[in-house]
Amino acid sequence: MNTPSSLEELIKALRCLPGVGPKSAQRMAYHLLQRDKQGALHLARSLAHAVESVKHCSKCNNFSEEETCVLCSSSRRETNLLCVVEMPADLLMMEQAQCFRGMYFVLMGRLSPLDGLGARELPLERLVKRAQELACEVILATNFTVEGEATAHYLATLLRAQGIKVSRIARGLPVGGELEHVDSGTLAQAVLERRAVTE
């Protein structure tokens, strides 16, 4: 009752941000109105502009302002590998690691029944179509979390049924990792998935 309605509306609207509860929303609203009105206006414009211009690349499903994103239109990428990642941030990490020159497919999520994300919420038909189009090996690079592993398992079954070759990125000790400090699950996997030393 002592809060102006437009301020109350703003506090409510801020709740749409992930991880922002009533207390944080209030703190954010106070901060913006008291100390950063310019920032607030800039944020309002950026939100409207991004919602209007950001679409999905028709090939890799990543965010893009064009029908086909820069990476998918590039002639310098190899088309014999298709790497499936969960989120655009994962694609950026792959690119930063400079370990992969193939194409990508971004799921924009993972199987997570608890969050209401089932197989129908993922663009699986488009993934299969893209893999068949490229007629290439698919590398599953979803996270090694419970949801990521479940997603990889589901995708592997789906893709193999279409006669597509599927692989999964390796688990093991991180570079610079010491046995003393690694968790036992990772160590067990590293032993299980050991490689033959040749040469």
Add this chain to the structure above:
Amino acid sequence: MNTPSSLEELIKALRCLPGVGPKSAQRMAYHLLQRDKQGALHLARSLAHAVESVKHCSKCNNFSEEETCVLCSSSRRETNLLCVVEMPADLLMMEQAQCFRGMYFVLMGRLSPLDGLGARELPLERLVKRAQELACEVILATNFTVEGEATAHYLATLLRAQGIKVSRIARGLPVGGELEHVDSGTLAQAVLERRAVTE
């Protein structure tokens, strides 16, 4: 380079929210564009609307859409007490406690040199003017944090120099508090500020 410019701009703009770093900003932008475009547009409109309509009450300095807020215009408040709080949330807590029927003054901050907030950033002239106008007792209800205590000390000196009666809300054990579980600082203050038992 693989991130559309409007998305990058949005991620940068989200950083103006307090407590939001680069990773959270990215997560928020992905979430809004992937799962809640309506929420994003609503947030954009709410921001613009709040920045335009929310001003400060000319009397209590609280956020208000009117020149004078509902509380200050009410004829049912007592004008012989002026309670100084740091933020609008503190005023709401006071009102919820239903322990106070006087007027308020909201500092919209506290003395916090580390955050670049000195005495000049607080509306102290307006506070003194308001206290003189009401010719009443001022109750300092800033927090019992280091900054809140410093602010209370500063305000007490300032207001007493103008011949204004000043008091501070009490420190002590919370209602339902047990000596066994209270911190020693609070217990020491409760002993120091003990009250005579009369009747």
